[in-house]
Amino acid sequence: MRKQFVKTENYSRFTAGIAAVEQRGAAEAGMMLVHGAPGLGKSHIVGHWAAETGAVFLRANVDWTPKYFLVELAKAIKVDPSGTAQQLFGRLLERVVEAQLPIVIDEAEFTLHNKAVALEKIRDLSDRAEVTVVLIGMDRIQQQIGKYKQIHGRIAQVVEFQPASLVDVAHACEQLSEVRMAPALMAEVHRISGGRMREALNVIAAVERLARLNGLKTVDVADLEGAPLAFDWQSRTPKMVRIGVAGPNRTACAAGGR
Incomplete structure (x- = not known):
């Protein structure tokens, strides 16, 4: 089978959502949610966009904490991961602002554990760096994030993936x-x-x-x-x-x- 990227209707919906986020009025509302049933191509499509644009693509784990997220991001963008969480956050913020790096978090359900403290840290970085953050999750993640008003209010676009036509x-x-x-x-x-x-x-x-x-x-x-x-x-x-x-x-x- 040929190795080639196929632009589907879900791809068109996703890129339209990205364009809307990038043209947003409120700089701090830079988050986008992509959700849908398994197997619809969410990770594949967003991963292709990340590779094309130079965005950082991270996959959340079941045991993610705010510090765990910061260390994984530091490894991905080649920033020194040592020191306290506060010191690491400062170095990462400087690097993300300087390079204007969009960030993708796949399997974002894992950021909602322990009252969504990991996602709060992601939101804080997104707010202060004013960069686009794409969250990828399953069907119910929109309702789950809706419980956290400070995070939900930062989501500028929601794209629901549909079965391929x-x-x-x-x-x-x-x-x-x-x-x-x-x-x-x-x-x-x-x-x-x-x-x-x-x-x-x-x-x-x-x-x-x-x-x-x-x-x-x-x-x-x-x-x-x-x-x-x-x-x-x-x-x-x-x-x-x-x-x-x-x-x-x-x-x-x-x-x-x-």
């Missing part, structure tokens, strides 16, 4: 697959993945593997009918290709692209 999945198939997929098979990739882009990528890889085993350069639904392309761990059953499930309208949409 058929157009998104078809676009991914076209860009990433090293075998050509018929529109009906792209629709099956969408159905089997349920719009979860992480699973869609695994299904595309499975299609490629089966195509190679059968010596196929172009693959249609009939070539893979009954083939298991993924596994449903809840029902403990394979997810198999079916002919005629997608329907003509969905197939036409896949063929039409964006």
